[in-house]
Amino acid sequence: DADVTQTPRNRITKTGKRIMLECSQTKGHDRMYWYRQDPGLGLRLIYYSFDVKDINKGEISDGYSVSRQAQAKFSLSLESAIPNQTALYFCATSDSDRDPGYGYTFGSGTRLTVV
Amino acid sequence: QKEVEQNSGPLSVPEGAIASLNCTYSDRGSQSFFWYRQYSGKSPELIMSIYSNGDKEDGRFTAQLNKASQYVSLLIRDSQPSDSATYLCAVNVGSSYKLIFGSGTRLLVRP
Numbered sequence: 425d426a427d428v429t430q431t432p433r434n435r436i437t438k439t440g441k442r443i444m445l446e447c448s449q450t451k452g453h454d455r456m457y458w459y460r461q462d463p464g465l466g467l468r469l470i471y472y473s474f475d476v477k478d479i480n481k482g483e484i485s486d487g488y489s490v491s492r493q494a495q496a497k498f499s500l501s502l503e504s505a506i507p508n509q510t511a512l513y514f515c516a517t518s519d520s521d522r523d524p525g526y527g528y529t530f531g532s533g534t535r536l537t538v539v
Numbered sequence: 540q541k542e543v544e545q546n547s548g549p550l551s552v553p554e555g556a557i558a559s560l561n562c563t564y565s566d567r568g569s570q571s572f573f574w575y576r577q578y579s580g581k582s583p584e585l586i587m588s589i590y591s592n593g594d595k596e597d598g599r600f601t602a603q604l605n606k607a608s609q610y611v612s613l614l615i616r617d618s619q620p621s622d623s624a625t626y627l628c629a630v631n632v633g634s635s636y637k638l639i640f641g642s643g644t645r646l647l648v649r650p
Contacts, residue, residue, distance in 0.1 A: 455636060464547065466627065466642035514582060527573050528638060530582040
């Protein structure tokens with residue numbers, strides 16, 4: 425099984441619908457992140473969480489919300505999906521017990537299409 | 540100005556050559572630097588990390604860091620067609636524990 429699992433892998437949804445992307449991890453890492461990737465724009469940070477009670481906005485949080493249900497689970501919601509949220513979404517984790525900035529472990533990604 | 544900048548490429552090199560990928564960053568407080576490789580439609584994979592000025596070698600890969608000039612580079616020796624991918628530079632700004640990514644450089648290794 426993958427260390428960081430994202431569900432669903434692919435999703436097509438309609439404009440205005442609410443959708444949740446889920447991320448779970450078995451690495452025991454405390455930090456979790458959501459990024460989106462668009463062609464030519466690289467990875468942009470949406471939200472991040474350093475523990476269950478800590479939620480922080482990233483550079484592009486508008487239109488998104490998150491929930492850290494447990495140390496191992498971090499969900500991303502699009503309250504009312506719009507076409508420009510069509511992107512590849514990645515969840516990532518890191519471990520505060522390692523050196524600062526040790527690096528991330530990424531999930532396999534969710535390809536979301538809003539029509 | 541973007542925080543982390545990379546040339547989008549594509550950078551095309553023949554098989555066996557050295558590929559040189561470059562990245563500049565804007566925040567002088569940056570402490571940790573990473574290179575990720577990403578194949579099309581796949582997740583990024585960490586290949587190198589570097590924290591101190593100078594060179595760090597791992598197999599065919601060498602990361603180079605110059606904090607005074609605010610650039611980090613990745614050299615790939617004996618490039619193989621399987622190295623064809625997008626290479627993402629990432630920077631950890633200060634003690635924030637969140638990575639800022641460049642937009643990536645696409646590398647093509649011609650057989």
